[in-house]
Amino acid sequence: MSPPILLALVALFAPAVAALLLVPPAARRQGWPAAVVCILGSVVSFGAALALLANQLGDPTPQTLAVPWLHAGTAVVAEAGVHVDGVAASMLAVVTLVALCVQVFSLGYMHDEPAPAFGRYFAYHALFLFSMNVLVVAPNLLQLFVGWELVGVTSYLLIGFYFRKPSAAHAAVKAFWVTKFADMGFLFGLLTLYCASGGFRWDAQLAPETATAVTLLFFLAVVGKSAQFPLHVWLPDAMEGPTPVSALLHAATMVAAGVFLVVRANPLFAQSETTRTLMLGLGAGTALFAALLALVQTDIKKVLAYSTCSQLGYMVAALGAGSVLGGFFHLTTHAFFKALLFLAAGSAIHAVHSNEIGAMGGLAKRMPLTAAAFVIGALSLAGIPGFSGFFSKDLVLEAVEGKLGSVPWAALLATAFLTAFYMGKVVFVAFFGEPSGENAKHAHEPGWSMRGPLVILAILSLVLGYFAAPFAKLHGETYHFEVGLGPILGATLGVGGFAAAYLVFGRGKRETVPAPMAWIGRIANAGIVDRIYELGYRRVTLVFADALAWFDRYVVDGLINLLGYSTLEAGAAARPIQTGLATDYVTAVVVGAVCVAAWAVTR
Amino acid sequence: MTLSTCLLLATALFAVGIYGLLTRRQAMAVLLCIELMANAANLCFVAFSRFRGGVTGQVFAAFSIALTVAEVAVGLAIVILLYRSRGDTRLDLASEMKE
Amino acid sequence: METVGFAFAAACALLSAIFVVRSSNLIHAVLWLGVTLLTTAGLYAMLGASFLAGVQVLVYVGGVITLMIFGVMITRRHDGLVVQADSGNPARGMFVAGAFFGIVAAAIRLTDGLDVAITPDAVSPADLGRALFREQVLAFEVLSLLLLGAIVGAIVIARRRDPGAPRREPLEMSARTPERAPEIVASEVRP
Numbered sequence: 006m007s008p009p010i011l012l013a014l015v016a017l018f019a020p021a022v023a024a025l026l027l028v029p030p031a032a033r034r035q036g037w038p039a040a041v042v043c044i045l046g047s048v049v050s051f052g053a054a055l056a057l058l059a060n061q062l063g064d065p066t067p068q069t070l071a072v073p074w075l076h077a078g079t080a081v082v083a084e085a086g087v088h089v090d091g092v093a094a095s096m097l098a099v100v101t102l103v104a105l106c107v108q109v110f111s112l113g114y115m116h117d118e119p120a121p122a123f124g125r126y127f128a129y130h131a132l133f134l135f136s137m138n139v140l141v142v143a144p145n146l147l148q149l150f151v152g153w154e155l156v157g158v159t160s161y162l163l164i165g166f167y168f169r170k171p172s173a174a175h176a177a178v179k180a181f182w183v184t185k186f187a188d189m190g191f192l193f194g195l196l197t198l199y200c201a202s203g204g205f206r207w208d209a210q211l212a213p214e215t216a217t218a219v220t221l222l223f224f225l226a227v228v229g230k231s232a233q234f235p236l237h238v239w240l241p242d243a244m245e246g247p248t249p250v251s252a253l254l255h256a257a258t259m260v261a262a263g264v265f266l267v268v269r270a271n272p273l274f275a276q277s278e279t280t281r282t283l284m285l286g287l288g289a290g291t292a293l294f295a296a297l298l299a300l301v302q303t304d305i306k307k308v309l310a311y312s313t314c315s316q317l318g319y320m321v322a323a324l325g326a327g328s329v330l331g332g333f334f335h336l337t338t339h340a341f342f343k344a345l346l347f348l349a350a351g352s353a354i355h356a357v358h359s360n361e362i363g364a365m366g367g368l369a370k371r372m373p374l375t376a377a378a379f380v381i382g383a384l385s386l387a388g389i390p391g392f393s394g395f396f397s398k399d400l401v402l403e404a405v406e407g408k409l410g411s412v413p414w415a416a417l418l419a420t421a422f423l424t425a426f427y428m429g430k431v432v433f434v435a436f437f438g439e440p441s442g443e444n445a446k447h448a449h450e451p452g453w454s455m456r457g458p459l460v461i462l463a464i465l466s467l468v469l470g471y472f473a474a475p476f477a478k479l480h481g482e483t484y485h486f487e488v489g490l491g492p493i494l495g496a497t498l499g500v501g502g503f504a505a506a507y508l509v510f511g512r513g514k515r516e517t518v519p520a521p522m523a524w525i526g527r528i529a530n531a532g533i534v535d536r537i538y539e540l541g542y543r544r545v546t547l548v549f550a551d552a553l554a555w556f557d558r559y560v561v562d563g564l565i566n567l568l569g570y571s572t573l574e575a576g577a578a579a580r581p582i583q584t585g586l587a588t589d590y591v592t593a594v595v596v597g598a599v600c601v602a603a604w605a606v607t608r
Numbered sequence: 609m610t611l612s613t614c615l616l617l618a619t620a621l622f623a624v625g626i627y628g629l630l631t632r633r634q635a636m637a638v639l640l641c642i643e644l645m646a647n648a649a650n651l652c653f654v655a656f657s658r659f660r661g662g663v664t665g666q667v668f669a670a671f672s673i674a675l676t677v678a679e680v681a682v683g684l685a686i687v688i689l690l691y692r693s694r695g696d697t698r699l700d701l702a703s704e705m706k707e
Numbered sequence: 708m709e710t711v712g713f714a715f716a717a718a719c720a721l722l723s724a725i726f727v728v729r730s731s732n733l734i735h736a737v738l739w740l741g742v743t744l745l746t747t748a749g750l751y752a753m754l755g756a757s758f759l760a761g762v763q764v765l766v767y768v769g770g771v772i773t774l775m776i777f778g779v780m781i782t783r784r785h786d787g788l789v790v791q792a793d794s795g796n797p798a799r800g801m802f803v804a805g806a807f808f809g810i811v812a813a814a815i816r817l818t819d820g821l822d823v824a825i826t827p828d829a830v831s832p833a834d835l836g837r838a839l840f841r842e843q844v845l846a847f848e849v850l851s852l853l854l855l856g857a858i859v860g861a862i863v864i865a866r867r868r869d870p871g872a873p874r875r876e877p878l879e880m881s882a883r884t885p886e887r888a889p890e891i892v893a894s895e896v897r898p
Contacts, residue, residue: 609713611821612815612816612821615815615821619812619815625724626804627728627804628727628800631797636775637728639775640727640740643740643771643775644727644728644740644743647743647744650747651750654750657756658755658756658829662830663835663838673767674854675850675853677766677770678857680771681774681861682857684774684861684865686864686865687778689865697782
């Protein structure tokens with residue numbers, strides 16, 4: 006077994022061991038031992054991932070270890086194992102690092118939870134990390150699907166962590182249901198792929214129509230998992246989970262799994278121009294749509310949720326335009342700065358005991374580290390030159406330029422402006438100006454467990470942009486940066502957005518939703534897409550289900566009841582034959598004898 | 609007088625006996641009809657013995673007479689029992705067998 | 708000559724049989740049965756079975772008919788009402804009897820070798836006696852046992868129980884307890 010394979014296996018199974026150790030309730034009851042076990046597993050996993058990354062940077066030849074897994078008779082239908090290449094190595098490093106940071110942050114953030122719940126939280130985290138790793142190192146699309154579903158389950162468990170709160174329970178079910186609906190696409194895509202190519206490999210060569218069908222089905226799963234329009238409805242509700250969970254799952258890793266699927270299955274997607282065009286259009290549209298919705302949110306987590314949705318749109322659009330490097334690099338930078346933003350927001354929420362930016366204000370003076378971290382994340386997200394987000398967004402814009410009449414390109418540029426604007430709003434309202442209440446006045450920095458991860462992620466958000474060249478090398482591509490219309494336009498829009506935000510929200514103005522944007526607020530809060538789904542459920546699914554239930558009750562059961570009823574009736578009808586009179590019985594005997602005689606005579 | 613004529617006569621007597629067996633309401637009348645049927649069978653035996661030769665037919669007829677007498681005796685005892693438990697011997701009222 | 712006699716006897720037998728099954732008065736029915744049996748005895752004689760004819764008259768007409776008369780008299784209703792002799796389903800009986808006759812008649816017609824005319828040699832009583840006591844002696848002896856069994860059985864079935872004493876379980880009946888002393892004495896004194 007070669008070193009890369011060994012490292013991949015260690016990275017994969019370290020959190021699995023931790024999760025297994027945390028299965029018995031006794032292990033979780035004390036709370037802190039569970040946290041120790043989980044974090045130890047994550048540290049080992051991250052160490053292995055880092056070593057693997059170094060190994061792949063030196064020698065990026067892909068390696069695979071696959072053992073036969075599913076059999077049909079004597080033939081092997083599918084295999085399980087690990088596949089190591091640049092893509093897997095970089096994704097593994099990102100996932101394990103963000104997971105480790107989030108778990109360490111949780112030590113402080115979830116400190117007030119009762120011990121058994123604290124233990125349960127970390128058990129779920131270990132399970133999640135293992136699930137995500139299964140997905141990342143999968144050697145074929147079937148194992149990727151297994152990891153996909155596992156991640157969905159852990160997301161459900163973690164969103165519904167405060168399960169006694171009805172809104173949290175509903176949000177967990179909603180997330181699970183919407184993504185499960187999308188996963189039908191994944192399943193049918195897998196089946197079609199198998200029927201067309203006899204396996205689950207992502208480099209299968211298919212006929213054009215088959216490739217389109219398969220990739221469209223996979224894209225349905227991506228739309229669900231990565232919260233693109235119209236299946237974006239679960240992501241804002243998922244903010245019911247604890248903030249570190251939002252940072253890990255719903256910003257950096259799980260929602261990125263959809264993008265990762267497209268990156269992995271790029272050979273398949275490259276065979277279908279139709280799907281790629283659809284991705285480009287839908288991604289750009291979602292980016293703009295989500296940015297508009299983010300403008301009118303007052304809950305800091307909801308702002309970041311819609312922002313995530315929007316940035317995922319960027320990645321999907323880049324992949325649709327054919328730039329795997331663009332999409333994947335943006336995924337990586339986004340993972341870091343979005344996790345940073347969520348954790349910093351969590352620190353602020355922890356200080357003022359509220360999610361609303363209206364309850365904050367002036368936090369920069371009282372929590373300088375948190376404020377600095379949040380501002381760095383915001384600048385990176387807005388694509389301000391020098392920060393990591395600038396470089397990755399530039400790649401995306403460069404890829405999208407010129408395609409589909411440059412309409413998506415224009416949409417993404419508009420989104421860039423809006424992104425800077427709403428992030429600016431949050432920065433100026435929450436961190437600058439005057440404190441709005443008692444809690445904001447008495448806010449203070451959190452403990453070291455919460456500050457450490459903020460620092461690490463902030464540093465990465467600052468410098469990762471300059472590592473684009475080695476990143477590209479991992480994926481077998483070259484990177485060069487050129488100063489052209491695209492980057493200049495993007496930088497201008499980003500700075501412009503911040504400036505506009507300062508004009509509207511800076512200088513002590515407390516209005517969180519200005520009058521011109523109120524109409525967006527009304528539309529956003531109407532929950533139109535949710536209403537459409539509800540209508541569809543009531544008018545179509547329930548009606549159909551009622552019809553089936555009627556059929557089952559009256560036709561299927563009716564048939565059986567009819568059988569029983571007719572048996573009883575037949576018995577009742579036959580009963581009068583037994584008269585009890587000897588004369589009748591003798592008659593029967595004679596008739597029988599006559600019949601026998603008749604038969605004998607006529608033979 | 610041929611064998612088939614005799615047999616047809618016996619069959620006719622037997623059929624009349626069947627009609628009475630299935631039709632009559634009183635137990636004694638049914639016993640009478642049984643007698644009629646047995647008599648017809650005896651006639652068959654004797655006819656075969658006469659037309660085909662051999663003494664077996666008459667032997668059978670003799671035995672049959674004796675058996676019929678025994679059967680009448682027992683049947684009469686049953687009818688008396690039936691009468692004693694009910695007061696009359698109407699067969700269409702005795703429907704305990706359906707229970 | 709013979710044919711006429713046979714036809715007359717056959718007609719008598721059939722007619723009297725029909726009267727047996729159709730008479731509403733039971734005594735009349737029994738008497739008509741007597742006529743049928745007598746006619747059959749005549750037929751036996753015509754067929755050369757003189758011994759059997761005699762046995763028929765003695766046993767059947769003499770014994771069975773007498774028995775039937777007794778039976779009819781014993782089982783009469785005491786309130787003077789006469790039971791309707793016919794049942795409510797003559798059609799069914801007619802149909803079944805007719806079907807029976809039809810089938811057997813068809814079988815007789817279809818069988819060959821039944822149209823033989825009467826032959827001069829008949830079986831004599833001596834032959835019958837020899838057959839009964841030589842070849843068929845076992846059946847004869849068994850028959851006597853059967854007659855014994857029938858007599859005993861008839862007595863057991865029709866045995867009259869004392870109407871005064873209530874029916875009792877066998878075990879109970881044979882138990883001798885002081886409470887039952889008077890009735891045990893009474894039952895043992897009874898002849």
